[in-house]
Amino acid sequence: MATAAPKQLGITPPLSTALPTDAEKKATDALIEELTRENNFESRADTDKRTAVLASLQNITEEFVKRVCRKQNLPENYINNAGGRIFTYGSFRLGVYGPGSDIDTLVVVPKNVSREEYFEMFPDLLVEMAPKGAIEDLTPVPEAFVPIIKFEYSGISIDLIFARIDTLTQVPRTLTLKDDNLLTGLDDAGLRSVNGTRVTDDIMDLVPEKAVFRNALRGVKLWAQRRAIYANIMGFPGGVAWAMLVARVCQLYPQATASTIILKFFRIMEKWQWPQPVLLQQIKNGKLNVRVWNPRVYKADSFHLMPIITPSYPSMCATHNVTKSTKEIICRELARGGNIVDRIMMGKAPWKDLFEKHTFFTQNYKYYLSVISASTTKEAQLIWAGLVESKVRLLVTNLEGHESIALAHPFNKGFERVHKCSSEDEIESVKEGGHQYQIYEIPTVTTDPSHDPSLGIAVKDQNGGVPQPEPEKKETMVYTTTFYIGLELREGKCGTIILIVMCKLTAIWLWPSDMHSNYKLL
CATH class of the missing domain: 3.30.70.590 (Poly(A) polymerase predicted RNA binding domain)
Structure with missing residues (x-):
């Protein structure tokens, strides 16, 4: 019986649905071995520790919402059902975290809880409910672009942001953030906070093989970090942008193994016809009065040099900071990386060659x-x-x-x-x-x-x-x-x-x- 063709993900059909060859499987095994040598994977014990910390934060969030409700003299039945939920986003939610990685975390609360109450009450509640001495370096930053509480919990760095859902009186543990209507009434800070999780979830939903995507992304992230082209604030792609590029290649080669995805990533992105945008799905136009990336409507969007567009409504450009110079540097590194991976796939070079450190200070410039x-x-x-x-x-x-x-x-x-x-x-x-x-x-x-x-x-x-x-x-x-x-x-x-x-x-x-x-x- 013939195997059913994989479901098309992305805005165009796949370039190839061929199954991996033995040589490609062998190259992927070698990739995983090198990533392991590079200490790219976390131990089971450390991951279990992260899970325990997140469970504690969930309990603290629910208690926080209850205390706000009691402060507002709400009925006991309301208090007991108000809920509150912890979400993750970024590398942890994508499943590409490693030893020492922080956890990007979002607190979602019902409409009666304010951001001011979050910064007033949550830090003290963390210290009160966590094991004694577990909370260190506690730093609330309400004035940040995305208001945040930063701290370490049992040695794990946590970035905790906040969102109030104005359409909900209850936030159960079963809540998801996929419904666009949940964005109704959010201010800019709340919208940015919620979309961190929404974008991460949509990326995972839009890749055909999650394990392949994760292994390929680990390789691409390590390469970008070693080559010093990983930093949104300096005009390079950040973690989400690199993830979207890898996800797009996975859509084009839905049955490929991780080593092939990395090779195709370099060759496709090296030749990409910028400023044609990279899209994981068609841009959605919703009912809310929010700005959606559109270079035909917004002049600023037309100046983006390497647009990589988030899949979640409202779609935004994750690489608006790229400059003429950083674009040139990225393209040079893509060409270099592609040549190395060509040799790796032919058995003429090891994966460690791809992950060699940059030479910015030693030989690049006079x-x-x-x-x-x-x-x-x-x-x-x-x-x-x-x-x-x-x-x-x-x-x-x-x-x-x-x-x-x-x-x-x-x-x-x-x-x-x-x-x-x-x-x-x-x-x-x-x-x-x-x-x-x-x-x-x-x-x-x-x-x-x-x-x-x-x-x-x-x-x-x-x-x-x-x-x-x-x-x-x-x-x-x-x-x-x-x-x-x-x-x-x-x-x-x-x-x-x-x-x-x-x-x-x-x-x-x-x-x-x-x-x-x-x-x-x-």
């Missing part, structure tokens, strides 16, 4: 710009560095418009350092990029590529678990974050003009001295 932000307190630096980080991509865009610059490549992370200075001259040296006063006992760390620049606003006392030395009398602690941009100059142009360009383009970044005791960006 000229570099460093953008240094500095403050005298860690709390102020969290705010200032986040603001500067959000401006680096704009600097790149301006540099691209200069006649002498062919390409401006932002590194995808900043470098955080701590210095101890005893004089104004030493402080000036640090502000100019000197490391001679750095405290090397406190290691240099990199910023999170998924960083929200507004996350530092509500921080009052956050040292990230790193013990801070007590400054001696007349000594000043200086906290710096440095961002780097590699430059390719046009033929015959000289690098000496770059400093002039830099000074003109960054003049507007100076932080108001009457608001914070920060040192200014150079």
Whole structure:
């Protein structure tokens, strides 16, 4: 009896429904072995720990809703049925998390619970109901682009966002977020919060073989991270965008194995006719008064260089930050990756070659710009560095418009350092990029590529678990974050003009001295 053809997923028919060959299966086995060597998979015990933490957060959420209802003097029957639910999104919900990954989590509550009550009551309830000492680094950030509570629960980093469903008086544990009508009445922050889970779920629903998709995505994510092209804030695709690209290739090759999906991913995306958008399904036009990505209606959408469009209503572009330079870098890396995977599939190279670290600092460029932000307190630096980080991509865009610059490549992370200075001259040296006063006992760390620049606003006392030395009398602690941009100059142009360009383009970044005791960006 003939096997039924797989159901078509995506906006076009598959390019091939061929079953994998023995060689392709062998290449996939080798891929899994390399991912295992790279510590890409979490142990069962650690995953069980995550499950227990999420179960605890579910109980805390239900208790939180009950307490709000009691505070509002609602009937006991209402209180007992109000509910509340925890959802996950991002890499955990996609099933591509690894050791040390955080859990992106969403609290959904009925219409009588406000965001203000969430930030007022939930943090204390976490400490009260979790095991003693389990909650650490608790940081509510109500002013963030997506309001969030960040903390560690039993050593697991949790990002907890909030959404109130204005059409529901009860939120049972069985609730799903697939119904577009649940978006009715949501403000922008609530819409962004709910769509994190909705997009993740739609991606999983739109791939033919979930296990194949996950293994291929693990390989692509590791490659993108090693090649330093994984950071939405710097103009590169973030985790959701890379997931959608892999999902689209899975739709085109619904019966392929993970190694073949990775090969086709490189070859298809290398030749993709941008700005033709990547879509997992046709864009839906709903009844709500919300903006849906449409370059024919919205001029800003027509400027997107590499549009990768979320499948959930209302559809948005996940890669609106891509610039001319970052697009060029992505395309170069896709070509490089494709050539390597060609050799891997022919048995002429191992998978580890694909995952070789970038050479941004060692051989890619002759000229570099460093953008240094500095403050005298860690709390102020969290705010200032986040603001500067959000401006680096704009600097790149301006540099691209200069006649002498062919390409401006932002590194995808900043470098955080701590210095101890005893004089104004030493402080000036640090502000100019000197490391001679750095405290090397406190290691240099990199910023999170998924960083929200507004996350530092509500921080009052956050040292990230790193013990801070007590400054001696007349000594000043200086906290710096440095961002780097590699430059390719046009033929015959000289690098000496770059400093002039830099000074003109960054003049507007100076932080108001009457608001914070920060040192200014150079």
